[in-house]
Amino acid sequence: MFIVAIDEEICTGCNECTEGCPARILGFNGEKAFVSGDPTECMGCEACTSVCPSEAISVTEV
Ligand code: SF4
Numbered sequence: 001m002f003i004v005a006i007d008e009e010i011c012t013g014c015n016e017c018t019e020g021c022p023a024r025i026l027g028f029n030g031e032k033a034f035v036s037g038d039p040t041e042c043m044g045c046e047a048c049t050s051v052c053p054s055e056a057i058s059v060t061e062v
């Protein structure tokens, strides 16, 4: 199982990460990305982390 988290202090709000999530659990509030769904539904695909320029997203296998 994977858990995704976004550090809003680091996120620059580029919104590169939200569209590509196959689990549709990443949202954008106009300023920051955030985990909008169940973080444990993350599939661990790393699509979000691979496009994030600020390393604000962490995906942890538990
Ligand atoms: S690792 Fe994949 S499934 Fe998990 S939040 Fe990122 S894009 Fe979505």
Ligand code: SF4
Pocket: 006, 010, 011, 012, 013, 014, 015, 016, 017, 018, 032, 033, 051, 052, 053, 054, 055, 056, 057
């Ligand atoms: S890609 Fe990274 S910096 Fe850009 S909105 Fe997503 S978490 Fe924030």
